[in-house]
Amino acid sequence: MIFPVFWVACLQEDSISHHYIDFKGVSFIYPDNTQALSDINLHICHGESVGIIGANGAGKSTLLELITGILLPQEGEIVVGGIAVTKKTLASIRRHVGFTFQNPDNQVFMNTVWEDVAFGPRNYLLSEEAVEKKVTAALETMGILHLKDRPPYRLSGGEKRSAAIASVLALEPDILLMDEPSSDLDPRARRKLIALINQFTHTKLITSHDLDLVLETCKRVIVLHKGTVVYDGSPIEVFKDEKSLHTWGLEKPLTMSDCLVCDSKKNRGQ
Amino acid sequence: MNSNTESFLNLRFFDDLSAKRTFVHSIHPLFSLIVACLYLFSVISVEKYALSRLFPLVLYPFIIIPLAEIPFLKLLKRTVYVLPLVIGIGIFNPLFDNQEMLIAQGISINAGWISFAVLVIKAELAVLGALILFATTGIVNIAYALRLLRVPRFFVLQLLLTYRYITLMNLETARLLNAYALRAPDQKGIAMKAWGPLAGQLLIRTFDAATHVYHAMKLRGFDGEYRSGRRFSVSFKDFAYAISWLGFFILVYFFDISGFLGSLFTGG
Amino acid sequence: MHMADALISPVVGAAMLASGAGLAAYSGVKLKNEMDEKKIPLMGVMGAFIFAAQMINFSIPATGSSGHLGGGLILAAILGPYAGFLSMAVILLIQALVFADGGLLAYGCNVVNLAFFTSFIVFPFIYKPILGKSQKPGRIMAASIIGAVAGLQMGSFAVVLETFFSGKTELPFGTFLLLMQPIHLAIGIIEGIVTGFILTFVMSARPDILQSAGESKPLKAGSVTKIIVSFSVAAVIIGGFVSWFASSFPDGLEWSMANTSGQEELDSPGGIHDSASGIQEKTAFLPDYGFKTNTMNAGEPEEPAAESWPSPSLGTTVSGLAGGALVFGLAALIALVIWMAKRMSNGAFDKSKSGRS
Structure with a gap:
């Protein structure tokens, strides 16, 4: 049942300039005494794209929030690119880490798309020309330059998500953390998002219930179950294992399921 | 409504x-x-x-x-x-x-x-x-x-944030009131016993949203100062x-x- | 109740704007020194919450009517006095700019009436002491009701004072007071009950929210006296400055005179005079126009309006009104011409319309 936690060592091991993430015996308990994570040990390599999956309440979002320092662990240590995440190092860690929230409404907090994307670069005291360059570049990457003067409530779910990602990209992070990036997206917007994620060469951590998205964007999957890592390895392997997925409260990705319409069998696990 | x-x-x-x-x-x-x-x-x-x-x-x-x-x-x-x-x-x-x-x-x-x-x-x-x-x-x-x-940055930032979230809170309240009205069809306004829970729920959601907004701001380098870079x-x-x-x-x-x-x- | 631009005189508006700005600056400084950064987004989102919550109809049992949430007290209870004050000040500015509720020049009046009293008087001296340390539902309810009533009574009294000192209306001080205070007593009780229910619910469901507000220290008596003193000093200085400024203009004399004479008129002697002329009017079959005009223009040389252009208070004549209609017509014509030109210049209107939909 419990898979051995394995992962091959990173191809190029670390120098300071590399953006890896280390979890060393990390535990986190919320103030109301729910244990969200217990004794997590992980190493995420520079440039890797990792999907973090698990049922609701498994600790996915907590894991991401610990990397950004929104939450600080009671036990253990998290090291990002050679710097341990503590209250004192938050500012420098956050310059390297971009985080997109599950609900883009909380992230797009200014009154136009432009103002919102410019918020971050302005905080780093860039000149207005530099801000303009970065904002334009981020909006162009997301393909939403034409929306720059729109108020957020005039955006569709997909556009809002794009604006939220652009606001993070404008800071040129080295590590990208995305919490449920495909929630409230229509199929076409989701497709675009997958293509975009695959373009980024950053170190990426994506939590999602959308296992098809994980399958298409991540080369490594970490499964969390009740606050512990129960699987760490190749996506295909774990998605074939229906029995374990069931135990963890997960379902096989649709692209790997039997087709109900055309009767084709895809269950490569058998 | x-x-x-x-x-x-x-x-x-x-x-x-x-x-x-x-x-x-x-x-x-x-x-x-x-x-x-x-x-x-x-x-x-x-x-x-x-x-x-x-x-x-x-x-x-x-x-x-x-x-x-x-x-x-x-x-x-x-x-x-x-x-x-x-x-x-x-x-x-x-x-x-x-x-x-x-x-x-x-x-x-x-x-x-x-x-x-x-x-x-x-x-x-x-x-x-x-x-x-x-x-x-x-x-x-x-x-x-x-x-x-x-006018102090602090005040201007409050103006912008409040304005931004009026539309969001309005939609949220509208949903809440619709949900209430659907289950209390013949009622005008909100009955007294629901006063606290209804508006209180809304306030709790407000508080949680504010926490998220705060983190989103912090992650983008916010240090308590608002910088309006727009130049005319x-x-x-x-x-x-x-x-x-x-x-x-x-x-x-x-x-x-x-x-x-x-x-x-x-x-x- | 929101004060409107039309009801205030420039002097009252300027003095109250200065006081409001002073209070906001003071709160800003206080917050900068004491506040947890986390409150910054909380203030904004709470302000939006008040906007949304004001739209909820709380139906009052057995009356068929409904009440609304005012907001000042709940903001102070959640955010503390300084942040609560600023948050309310922002709400009032948005109401003036977007909702035509209150005016830009009356903004200072509204900040004082609706934000100052609840945050700096009611919260530290009424709400907090009644609440005490035990945050029991009964205490919360009592503190909310008494606090909301007191805040609205002070606010409506200030409305009466501001209107009275502006001298734009004939409503006698006492009558206005008798109209305003009972209405706001009723509004205050409802608002207090709604506030109490909300706070009790939040207390039982998420005590951490109210506790974080409790941390913000209530004002010490000393600092409040300081605020009140600096507030009144600011009002007096600004009021004096504006009056001096006004009277140094050729026209300013009437301006300041109109203010003082307006007050006299509303004071007791004016009352007698008014009722006396009222009786005279009723008894007289054909009122003596000449005599009446004389009393109207008392203290000013009797000249046709057109010649005495520096004295706008000369009143309104037929030629003035005819001219006014002419001006209005001309302005409307200009508007029409601009509108037509806009339409014709390669459909700028349509373009901008279709571009947005």
Whole structure:
């Protein structure tokens, strides 16, 4: 049942300039005494794209929030690119880490798309020309330059998500953390998002219930179950294992399921 | 519920108008703000009985509204909120001020009615002035102008954040009220036993959303200071605009245009 | 109740704006020194919450009517006095700019009436002491009701004072007071009950929210006296300055005179005079126009309005009104011409319309 936690060592091991993430015996308990994570040990390599999956309440979002320092662990240590995440190092860690929230409404907090994307670069005291360059570049990457003067409530779910990602990209992070990036997206917007994620060469951590998205964007999957890592390895392997997925409260990705319409069998696990 | 969507539509109305690109919109927001304040000052400086002195002041909205492509009737509809109060208080003028006022040989009128009319027209013009300002600048530019006036960053950031979340909270409240109404179909308003839970839930959600917003801000380098980087360059056009209006307001203040024109025609 | 631009005189407006700005600056400085950064977004989102919550109809049992949430007290209870004050000040500015509720020049009045009293008087001296340390539902309810009533009574009294000192209406001080205070007593009780229910619910469901507000220290008596003193000093200085400024203009004399004479008129002697002329009017078959005009223009040389252009208070004449209509017509014509020109210049209107939809 419990898979051995394995992962091959990173191809190029670390120098300071590399953006890896280390979890060393990390535990986190919320103030109301729910244990969200217990004794997590992980190493995420520079440039890797990792999907973090698990049922609701498994600790996915907590894991991401610990990397950004929104939450600080009671036990253990998290090291990002050679710097341990503590209250004192938050500012420098956050310059390297971009985080997109599950609900883009909380992230797009200014009154136009432009103002919102410019918020971050302005905080780093860039000149207005530099801000303009970065904002334009981020909006162009997301393909939403034409929306720059729109108020957020005039955006569709997909556009809002794009604006939220652009606001993070404008800071040129080295590590990208995305919490449920495909929630409230229509199929076409989701497709675009997958293509975009695959373009980024950053170190990426994506939590999602959308296992098809994980399958298409991540080369490594970490499964969390009740606050512990129960699987760490190749996506295909774990998605074939229906029995374990069931135990963890997960379902096989649709692209790997039997087709109900055309009767084709895809269950490569058998 | 109705007023809920109404305030949402109100914001949308102004956000759309302020996104237009007309001559009026191209004026530096600080100059627009100053002109609007001078206008309001001119309006409220008009004497209690000086009805005729108010008329020249309609020129300001009558020029700006078509120039800025503001739909006049829709804007007018949004000014009626202030009238009940002013009418309610002003209606005592004709009751308490019974002096007769001679307006021409043999024609007199109750002075209270004159001052009542002055009050109502003033209220209408003042409200129009404020709404025109917002429709031709918008929240982002108003915030920028306030920063130039040295209004503290802290206050300006609050203005922006509050404005941003009004639409969101309105939609959230509308959903909550719909959900309530669907399960209490014959009820007007919210029953007393639901007062706390309903508005309280909303407040708790508000609190949680605020926590997320805070983290989102912190992750993007927020250190408690708001930086508005938007730059408008001041040009000759802005000065010309402000000075022409200032000249007009001064003229209206010191010179009775209505009386002068009227005397030309009536020979009085 | 929101004060409107039309009801205030420039002097009152300027003095109150200065006071409001002073209070906001003071709160800003206080917050900068004491506040947890987390409150910054909380203030904004709470402000939006008040906007949304004001739209909820709380139906009052057995009356068929409904009440609304005012907001000042709940903001102070959640955010503490300084942040609560600033948050309310922002709400009032948005109401003035977007909702035509209150005016830009009356903004200072509204900040004082609706934000100052609840945050700086009611919260530290009424709400907090009644609440005490035990945050029991009964205490919360009592503190909310008494606090909301007291806040609205002070606010409505200030409305009466501001209107009275502006001298734009004939409503006698006492009558206005008798109208305002009972209405606001009823509004205050409802608002207090709604506030109490909300706070009790939040207390039981998420006590951490109210505790974080409790941390913000209530004002010490000393600092409040300081605020009140600096507030009144500011009002007096600004009021004096504006009056001096006004009277140094040729026209300003009437301006300041109108203010003082307006007050006299509303004071007791005016009352007698008014009722006397009222009786005279009723008894007289044909009122003596000449005499009446004389009393109207008392203290000013009797001249036709057109010639005496520096005195706007001369009232309104037929020629003035005819001229006014002419001016109005001209202005409307200008508006029409601009509108037509806009339409014709390669459909700028349509373009901008279709571009947005």
